[in-house]
Amino acid sequence: METVALGLLLYVVALLTMGGIYAVLALGLNVQWGFTGLFNAGIAGFFAIGAYTSAILTTLPADHSDRVFGAELPLPLAWLLAMLTSGLIAVGIGKICLRLRSDYLAIGTIGIAEILRLFFKNEAAVSNGARGIPQLPKPFEHLPQPWEQLAFLALVIVIVAVLYVALERALNSPWGRMMKAIRENERAAAAMGKNIERRRLEAFVLGAMIMGLGGALMAHSFKFIGPEATEPLMTTFLVWVMLIAGGSGNNRGAIIGAVGIWAIWSLTEIMTSGLPPEWAVRASYIRIFLIGLLLQIVLQRFPGGLFPERSAVLVQADRSKRAPAAAE
Amino acid sequence: MLEFVNFYLIPGLVLGSIYALGAIGITMLFGILRFAHFGHGDMMTMGAYVALAVVLAFGLPAMWALPIAMVLAAGLAVGIDRLFYKPLRSGPTIVVVIASFGVALMIRSVIQVVFGVDVESYQPGFQRPVFLFDGSIRILPRHLTIMAVTAGLMLALHLFLTRTKMGKAMRAMSDDPELARATGIDTGRVVVYTWIIGGGLAAAGGVFLGIDTQLTPMMGWNLLLPMFAAAILGGIGKPFGAVVGGLVIGCAEELATYPWLGDGPLLEPSYKSAVAFAILVIMLIWRPTGLFKGRVF
Numbered sequence: 001m002e003t004v005a006l007g008l009l010l011y012v013v014a015l016l017t018m019g020g021i022y023a024v025l026a027l028g029l030n031v032q033w034g035f036t037g038l039f040n041a042g043i044a045g046f047f048a049i050g051a052y053t054s055a056i057l058t059t060l061p062a063d064h065s066d067r068v069f070g071a072e073l074p075l076p077l078a079w080l081l082a083m084l085t086s087g088l089i090a091v092g093i094g095k096i097c098l099r100l101r102s103d104y105l106a107i108g109t110i111g112i113a114e115i116l117r118l119f120f121k122n123e124a125a126v127s128n129g130a131r132g133i134p135q136l137p138k139p140f141e142h143l144p145q146p147w148e149q150l151a152f153l154a155l156v157i158v159i160v161a162v163l164y165v166a167l168e169r170a171l172n173s174p175w176g177r178m179m180k181a182i183r184e185n186e187r188a189a190a191a192m193g194k195n196i197e198r199r200r201l202e203a204f205v206l207g208a209m210i211m212g213l214g215g216a217l218m219a220h221s222f223k224f225i226g227p228e229a230t231e232p233l234m235t236t237f238l239v240w241v242m243l244i245a246g247g248s249g250n251n252r253g254a255i256i257g258a259v260g261i262w263a264i265w266s267l268t269e270i271m272t273s274g275l276p277p278e279w280a281v282r283a284s285y286i287r288i289f290l291i292g293l294l295l296q297i298v299l300q301r302f303p304g305g306l307f308p309e310r311s312a313v314l315v316q317a318d319r320s321k322r323a324p325a326a327a328e
Numbered sequence: 329m330l331e332f333v334n335f336y337l338i339p340g341l342v343l344g345s346i347y348a349l350g351a352i353g354i355t356m357l358f359g360i361l362r363f364a365h366f367g368h369g370d371m372m373t374m375g376a377y378v379a380l381a382v383v384l385a386f387g388l389p390a391m392w393a394l395p396i397a398m399v400l401a402a403g404l405a406v407g408i409d410r411l412f413y414k415p416l417r418s419g420p421t422i423v424v425v426i427a428s429f430g431v432a433l434m435i436r437s438v439i440q441v442v443f444g445v446d447v448e449s450y451q452p453g454f455q456r457p458v459f460l461f462d463g464s465i466r467i468l469p470r471h472l473t474i475m476a477v478t479a480g481l482m483l484a485l486h487l488f489l490t491r492t493k494m495g496k497a498m499r500a501m502s503d504d505p506e507l508a509r510a511t512g513i514d515t516g517r518v519v520v521y522t523w524i525i526g527g528g529l530a531a532a533g534g535v536f537l538g539i540d541t542q543l544t545p546m547m548g549w550n551l552l553l554p555m556f557a558a559a560i561l562g563g564i565g566k567p568f569g570a571v572v573g574g575l576v577i578g579c580a581e582e583l584a585t586y587p588w589l590g591d592g593p594l595l596e597p598s599y600k601s602a603v604a605f606a607i608l609v610i611m612l613i614w615r616p617t618g619l620f621k622g623r624v625f
Binding site (some may be wrong): 037041097102104105106107108110111114115120121122132158159201232237240241244252281282285286288289291293295296299300303 | 331360363365366411415416418419421422423425426427429430431433434436437438440441444445549552553556557562596598599601602604605608609612616
């Protein structure tokens with residue numbers, strides 16, 4: 001009985017941990033798409049660069065490994081460097097594509113994700129090739145079960161909370177309002193003297209850095225990173241569905257969408273894993289189909305998502321309604 | 329020199345023909361509907377597997393299954409547009425791009441459910457090359473067919489776009505949709521025809537890739553980057569620019585692996601798609617309108 005309860009607890013904790021890491025990725029995408037309207041189709045690439053940077057910087061190459069480079073930096077420093085590398089790549093691709101309409105950015109980011117995937121798959125000296133990098137350190141791994149998992153979940157929750165508060169403040173700051181102005185009407189914003197390209201680059205890089213952090217968290221959570229982790233489906237598409245379903249432009253929506261979609265994704269996996277093997281494989285593709293269909297239904301029927309972005313005018317009206325009440 | 333032609337240039341032209349067939353659809357859809365269609369690679373996969381179903385059902389050779397696959401795929405493309413893109417047309421076009429991402433995934437998962445994930449082929453076996461010019465040029469019969477049929481399809485497309493009323497209407501709408509509508513062009517029909525042409529040619533490209541190599545559910549998705557590069561290289565909205573772009577990218581990818589310097593290939597074959605990406609980046613920096621003065625949005 002106790003083992004069942006423990007198993008259930010560990011399952012719920014793992015579910016929430018993964019949901020939290022996806023929430024980090026969705027928050028990163030929200031900065032790019034939700035705040036600024038930038039279409040990043042290469043989330044998998046920024047995820048991978050963060051994951052691999054952190055993995056390489058925290059482990060030394062094992063014996064018989066093809067890998068040459070490695071270091072044993074403390075985790076927080078490695079995560080910071082993972083964010084920086086991801087941001088640097090974003091500066092490069094952003095400078096090229098952000099001058100043009102969003103479709104070109106989508107094409108460019110698909111390209112960068114593909115190149116990064118090839119790079120990590122082929123350059124064994126850096127990434128250990130197809131075998132990936134095992135035995136990554138995980139925070140709190142010396143604690144006994146279930147405290148290890150609980151402590152890691154707490155860390156993820158703290159990171160999500162810090163990001164949420166920071167992004168909410170950014171969104172309601174002059175910078176955030178300027179971003180929305182650019183998204184809604186680029187010409188009007190340019191006429192007001194806003195440097196559009198520069199602001200877009202800022203949002204793109206900030207989002208990419210957050211995605212890099214998400215990648216690093218994922219790698220250390222699994223204690224492993226390999227090239228199949230950068231497949232476009234699992235990361236890019238799932239994160240898009242999470243943000244669109246949750247409500248793009250709304251940080252709370254991004255977090256709830258991430259945890260919710262991850263819960264659906266992971267619970268349906270349990271349901272299909274009970275099927276006979278030849279059906280289980282097919283059923284997993286039916287799940288992917290249904291996630292695609294869910295996206296279409298949300299786009300057509302609920303374009304704002306579950307928690308639509310609140311327009312600035314409404315927020316302002318709310319405030320002025322509340323302000324006189326407070327004054328009385 | 330002959331080795332260069334036989335093992336690098338001809339495969340480059342074959343690959344380029346396949347890219348061109350997909351890139352035509354991408355550039356026309358971008359020009360007329362104004363969105364980057366991320367489902368196009370998977371529409372090619374769809375065409376290839378529809379042909380596989382015909383091959384398996386009737387025991388026809390793949391080349392005979394091609395016209396049937398093209399018609400069915402064109403119909404499916406129109407249906408996909410009706411169901412998933414048309415309802416979003418009134419909103420910002422970038423939302424349609426997101427939807428096309430989803431469509432790509434849905435097409436692929438349907439194929440994976442129906443056909444499984446294993447590698448398939450139309451007919452197993454080995455083709456003997458035919459020798460041209462006293463045996464100095466060796467070319468596989470399937471390569472000859474692919475290039476000849478592609479050339480025929482291009483000619484048909486050229487005649488359609490320049491000689492028929494619908495073809496002219498399509499070019500007009502690609503140049504200026506507002507003006508086209510004002511002159512009484514039925515834009516709804518133009519859209520349907522665009523999908524028929526784009527979907528049909530994509531299916532042809534997919535079938536050719538299947539004939540040349542094998543069928544896998546990921547085959548089309550992997551073509552997406554070189555095809556976008558081809559469309560941008562040729563200039564958005566320019567079908568023949570896309571053909572040139574496709575051939576250039578196909579050849580560049582193959583030729584980059586030729587041992588230009590020293591003994592080894594100049595570029596490892598596993599990095600082929602990096603060539604397409606490099607061309608894409610250069611074009612976006614240097615000349616986003618493409619070689620043939622296409623549009624930039």
